[in-house]
Amino acid sequence: MERERTIKEYLDKIEKGEMKPYELEKQIDSNLATEIRRRYIEDKTGIKLENVGKWTLDFNKIINKNAENTIGIVQIPIGYIMIKVDGDYAKGDFPVFLATTEGKLIAGINRGASALNNSFGVKTKIIKSGMTRSIILEFNSLDDMQKIIDYINSDEGFSFLKEKFKESSKRLNLKDIEIYTDGHYLFIRYTAETAAAMGMNMITIASNYATNKLIDKLKEKGIEVEFISESGNLCADKKPSAINLIEGRGISIVASAVVKKDILEKYFKANAKEIEKLNYAKNYIGSSIAGSLAHNAHIANVLSAIFIAYGQDVAQIVDSSIGIDDVRAIDNGDLFISVYLPSLEIGTYGGGTSIETAKELLKATGVYGEGDELGITKYKFAEIIASAVLAGELNLLAAEASKELASSHASLKRY
Amino acid sequence: MERERTIKEYLDKIEKGEMKPYELEKQIDSNLATEIRRRYIEDKTGIKLENVGKWTLDFNKIINKNAENTIGIVQIPIGYIMIKVDGDYAKGDFPVFLATTEGKLIAGINRGASALNNSFGVKTKIIKSGMTRSIILEFNSLDDMQKIIDYINSDEGFSFLKEKFKESSKRLNLKDIEIYTDGHYLFIRYTAETAAAMGMNMITIASNYATNKLIDKLKEKGIEVEFISESGNLCADKKPSAINLIEGRGISIVASAVVKKDILEKYFKANAKEIEKLNYAKNYIGSSIAGSLAHNAHIANVLSAIFIAYGQDVAQIVDSSIGIDDVRAIDNGDLFISVYLPSLEIGTYGGGTSIETAKELLKATGVYGEGDELGITKYKFAEIIASAVLAGELNLLAAEASKELASSHASLKRY
Amino acid sequence: MERERTIKEYLDKIEKGEMKPYELEKQIDSNLATEIRRRYIEDKTGIKLENVGKWTLDFNKIINKNAENTIGIVQIPIGYIMIKVDGDYAKGDFPVFLATTEGKLIAGINRGASALNNSFGVKTKIIKSGMTRSIILEFNSLDDMQKIIDYINSDEGFSFLKEKFKESSKRLNLKDIEIYTDGHYLFIRYTAETAAAMGMNMITIASNYATNKLIDKLKEKGIEVEFISESGNLCADKKPSAINLIEGRGISIVASAVVKKDILEKYFKANAKEIEKLNYAKNYIGSSIAGSLAHNAHIANVLSAIFIAYGQDVAQIVDSSIGIDDVRAIDNGDLFISVYLPSLEIGTYGGGTSIETAKELLKATGVYGEGDELGITKYKFAEIIASAVLAGELNLLAAEASKELASSHASLKRY
């Protein structure tokens, strides 16, 4: 009653223009504010938002941290698969939760995983790790530019910036700095370890802080520069860029497996040579003619389902899904398959992982990162994800390869 | 009681290995099956999945259509913004719902939208439309290859395939066929209108069907080919590929706007020249050195929030987020800004749009596509999305540009 | 005597600043002018240009048409190979002349060609043909943009432009028009057949002419546009661009061959499986990680030697060398190899082909294009070039593959 009266009162204020919907939190609890905004939208559009309006999250923990001007929640179905991983951080069988609305996706990954689990599981190896942020400076002359580069590349300069990163956040460990220039602007690409977090916020704050200190330091040396942007697209965040493929971003990881001949037959009615050929025609020739940065079947599908489930930054599947499949038939009829993910951008703490559903799933997989200063849970999570990706790739390649047989009885010969 | 007993009974069967979790639906309702699997995971992991376990969706409508082996749902907060669109299909003010866990994203897009709404709103124009699928054939000789190409490019060949597409689905209208070859494989890239649906399933079935008929037809002409794959990565689905940038996929659309000088000052404390310069340094020079297919600030952020909210195929933000910003300061101090989205892959019916929360939001925005054989709702949705993307780009570019001033008082001169 | 006196006289004038070196042709013959400039450089630098100064060309035919401010010639050694071609235009054995300074290049291509000739020769097929030029317009509004696109895409619009191309040059046949826009600028990409010529000059003049007429026509319709540039980088000329890979430019051609098992052994001490594997590791995996538009071994080497010899536009090897190798071991031990050249930009008449050495070599190969209105010699030349490219690729891949054996006796097994 009381609650309903309050809602009507605020709806009235909004209607009269005395208040903007996003200002409700100034006076009331976020859960109530969210409900009022939902009702406002319902009134305006004449559409009932019943399912959107049923949530168990506490919006007081969400507002400004994860979302604003909220009206409710999206519900996305979660399924799961089990995967056997033999990595440096993840060892054993793990449930992987997948949130998706694409029918057969979970079933397919599950089949791929079963084929892997019933062969030898998946081996993984992390090649590199470090989140990146690039900033832009404008300088006055090429001579100044040279001095700036020399300073940053000097032991003194690197130590200075490493220290500034540490001042910005104790969990940040600056590992590398790369400098790019076109003769007009200077781009500094910082790479840092970010503990269990994916780390974009952390590194953005730190690179701003450190860059401003660098600018002061340069001014002392008589060099004036202008701070053009805190993000120069050489990061490169959420954009498909060769720099992430080549230099890596987040975690660079490989996963590989051997799948037994009889398993291929049983699960996919396919044999190794056909899958090898399909990978060649599709991921090599097809992707190459397409001018693609990605030589794989559907890594983005697997990652998007994982990212949504576990509260990852979903826009980062753009970079994270760049990957290369390698498939070779072995003489004994088994199949070798590997996948390379150069820029898997994930975290087990912070950001969307604080949403209750995500937190529950991270815990259930054994990778929730609270208190993990070394990032061990993140590496473990990366190994599990890469293994699930391999399962997804195996399944789709094998499925497409076996279709080949069904649809064609041609006995082809060349010339 | 009864329900709890049933749950225990099945948990017991699963535990004993008499049944696999995904087989539950063979005997019981999906909502119950989902609950049992959730409980099974809780038992196995020792983690309570309380929030994951609270849903209003009906899993009987979801299983096999949107997800399998389900255990519950992910909840993702939804906020909204209002945007003023002046397109050919969308005219007026529209709510755009955004599901995200990235703090300040909705607030930022909202600010960008307000700046646009308080200037002249957003103009949009659809350049092209058509979903694509590419298949792979293997041929016996270059002479055969020539004959196949000639046939497909002939009026007869095109009509034949167009007819086969129509046979596969009345809602499909084959518009274009492009052929690629490396001298070993032949790739056929079909482009078709798919009504209100995004259309991947539809076109995959149709291209399989039509290709098999084509193979029969070729056999009649004495040409044998092998059907290597139903997807040749020249589609290109969910991979960042130049072919989508150049040829387009889904909907190719531009949105542009002029933002008033005083609005720039009021909302962003920025002026047009600074924003122009920032766009130049970041989206031109930065993206170019990065070897990027995307010359924009963060289109992927806006699209991922929209795609999750409205039940779109989230993995498709990989392609859909490829886009180019164009920003020019006008002499009177106003700002011109436009964005080009060559491959916006969306639908207003089918796939994830049948999830109740998505359906409610589509309806609230006025773009739910049931019964829309012409795809009008899809075009309208595209115009609204492109406008929201423009709002997001404006906001981030303006924010980064104004930061420039705050952080640097340098009076730079060149030489 | 007399000549020497004249030379001294002009050198004196130049020295005194009464005349600029490039103005000599206003008063004297180009051969003499070239000699005077050479002497001038010798005097200035103190370096004797003896070899540069020995030529048989007639500079009167060269000045302004091929070069300006000339001082002599570069001499580049020419070697040759013989290649057996089974194309639609070239049938038989052809000498291919190669001008290079890279040792072993000719010998290597020669070995590759011998292996092909002693197997079955090379099959070729032209997929597409047409030179392209893109221009840039700026428009006032998206509505205007739409009208422009509609007009150009209409039968009337296309006919109008086709006619204008024909008015510009009888040898030009406009085949296709593609339109691109970012919402601010409009790019029109014209594709036309250009007879025996490579055609850049011809199409540039025509696209300027036709575009200006189009602008007039649009003005009649009340649409004002600005002509921003006669080249919009979507051509794309002399820049490595995906658009040429995907849409083609100049001649798009494939060449393929089967190489016999014993020939592989005899010429390269290699077998088919090793070469297949090398191609896979290098041209698929290596090129993909490199973010490369080119999946081949060294097409640029072969093309640069051919382009220099035959008076082609050498800067166009940048686009022409984009190509994809496809290599498969056949069950009987033979090797299938093909190469795809999407944008081979060549001519047999005009431009550098008028240089006497080039003309002689074109004639010796049987492809000099004077009077060839249909471009037959150009197609023939393309088939011969593609065959030589295949020889070069075969040789290098086989050489690298056999090296593998020499350097490693490891008996590797996976896992």
Add this chain to the structure above:
Amino acid sequence: MERERTIKEYLDKIEKGEMKPYELEKQIDSNLATEIRRRYIEDKTGIKLENVGKWTLDFNKIINKNAENTIGIVQIPIGYIMIKVDGDYAKGDFPVFLATTEGKLIAGINRGASALNNSFGVKTKIIKSGMTRSIILEFNSLDDMQKIIDYINSDEGFSFLKEKFKESSKRLNLKDIEIYTDGHYLFIRYTAETAAAMGMNMITIASNYATNKLIDKLKEKGIEVEFISESGNLCADKKPSAINLIEGRGISIVASAVVKKDILEKYFKANAKEIEKLNYAKNYIGSSIAGSLAHNAHIANVLSAIFIAYGQDVAQIVDSSIGIDDVRAIDNGDLFISVYLPSLEIGTYGGGTSIETAKELLKATGVYGEGDELGITKYKFAEIIASAVLAGELNLLAAEASKELASSHASLKRY
């Protein structure tokens, strides 16, 4: 007489199949052999190769070092321009020689150079230097892979390889090693300083040598690997690849200049704002839609003319011509222009520089590299080349921008 008799005698042997043309050097002088082969081709084709047959080079110095199976020479006209350079190695006015058959190219670069020279000349700065070669290894397991990476990245491993490079050639200084893997193959990308030489041969021999020693060393540690290829396309040599754009190859250099307002008017009838706009529309928007690695007007034209003249490896213009233009109008009406060349692959000694014409021109420009162990002449040459490239870009952009005015009197306004 005698000579003519010898020629006839050998022609007869070749005709009878007693000898292959390329075997002539086994018995006779290369100049004579070249003449005989030329005559042989004349006989076979019925075409007189008169100009091809006039040379001053000594083929005895060329055979096997620069060319094989020779028949004569190509003559290519050389022109020159003068450029004022203010670099770290090149200071003053330098003649740049250009060998081309493209009319107006030299004249255009000359105009650009004059505009620069009459403003403030060109400033240059070398950012990086080092030739690269990548090799491919195949390993047995991801654990082995990890051990190999760890060893190479260790101080011991790097020192070992650096030493092996030094053993291979005293002039080689290994600077950096980057490792890439897809989970199946391991790519090692070596970067080394190569003194005055461009260095491909040197580094290929060294990377082969060092890699074989590495393999032995790994075997001692119980790790077996297979040496798959001496070039893994991550070098990347003569292929347009993002890795060279991002990591650099050869010399990474920037050149920039300010061009005075009145000079722009005088030389190009253009103003700074128009040129800025043209660069934006063409090199940013156009190149971006084209999916291009090169954001410039025609760097390849300038480089190809320079490479041919100076005996550089012409196929390397494919990589060397990747570059980015930056153009900004300054408030006072002057123009700022810069160009970034990330992978300029040149040498002043070795390879084609030993051809007499090239040697003469290198000397005349003051950059012949004999005895230059530090590579000073190469750096100087790079600065001069980058300056000439800037002249070429300035000229073409200004020319296209001013054309805009001529062709259109439209008074455009946005909206």
